[in-house]
Amino acid sequence: MWSYEKRLQYPVNIKEPNAKIAQVIMSQYGGPDGELGASMRYISQRYSMPYSEVAAILTDIGTEELAHLEMVSTIVHQLTKNLSMEEIEKSGFANYYVDHTIGIWPMAAGGIPFNSCEFQSKGDAITDLFEDMAADGAIL
Template sequence: MFYQEPELQYEVTVEQPDPHFAKLLQQAIGGQEGEMRVALQYMFQAWAVPEDHAEYRNLLMETAAEELGHIEMLASAVTKNLRGSSKSMSDEVEETAEAAEAMTAQSPRQFLSSGESAMPVDSNGVPFTGNYVVASGNLAGDLYANVMAEATGRTLATRLWEYTDDPGMKDMLSYLIARDTQHQNQWLQALETLDDPVPVPASFPQDQENQEYNYTFMSTRRDEQPDPEMPWTQGDSPDGNGQFSYAPGQPGDGEVIAPDPDPMTNDEPNRTDD
């Protein structure tokens, strides 16, 4: 169940509307690093959590609802950057190179399809896709995915912060960056509360793995390389279940030969024997 209030989670102001920046902000809405991704990701993860782990379901849903508020903030920012700008497509402009440049800085669809409003697309106008969402049904795996999602989202937000000179946009992005910091840390902390979160899934019996290769760093170079003697080639593994080792090559065996196809597929080339 959801409720809504007619106010933003955090104030959004734009002092100098900029259609080009509105186009860039679309990445933070419908891009692979954007808020639509994490909002839906956390929701679908939460809906898969069983009843006896209600505390994780609540953590995920609280954060998902917060991310919905971030979408609303960014959509407001996009609209405020598009409307009232001297660079807006809707203004009467002379046929000059300056006007053409200003118009192309704005996404055409933001004018043609949405009437100078935000859209569920990225900065190139590509529609949001659910393929960005990671919700595996395995809590540990999902929490690791969430750390990555917040890390890439925070990277995007910091790049947008560096790009703009508008004080209002910097203030909004500073808030979003701060929330990304919290979310990264809360997912990492949640992982600490799980028993044996690595390897994922922990339910699979490790004695069924190939014991020769389950903690071996494998070089894929043609010529043998010496052990770089790094933490991932020697010493204890983070899960405490094995010792890292180094293999200078891959096992390698067998030939790449495809079985004969069904004759009805007509995949065999026609040829005439001499």
């Protein structure tokens, strides 16, 4: 278990709603390179790491990715709260709004919902670490 401080490390205070920006940022929540996949990637891979130090690092990284998920969802929520129906229709946010209103739901900017195929956990330390570096954009 983790100790959880019930506050964002970097407070989010968006004043004006903007559905178009929210749709793009939502991809960082549940898109193919989003925080949900990143957190699941590291936390899932930690169990098959042969070295406890590496498993601990993966746990730390996965936990940090969950914190990113919280920040991104806060941004999306603030960008979509208090939208008028005119803004929803004009921005192209209507399809999302029909199913989720202003709820935060993991999907890519193109409307594709998150699924567990977005990350890999093979059980081989080298394969998994290469997956992690590729997902984070590290030069291999």
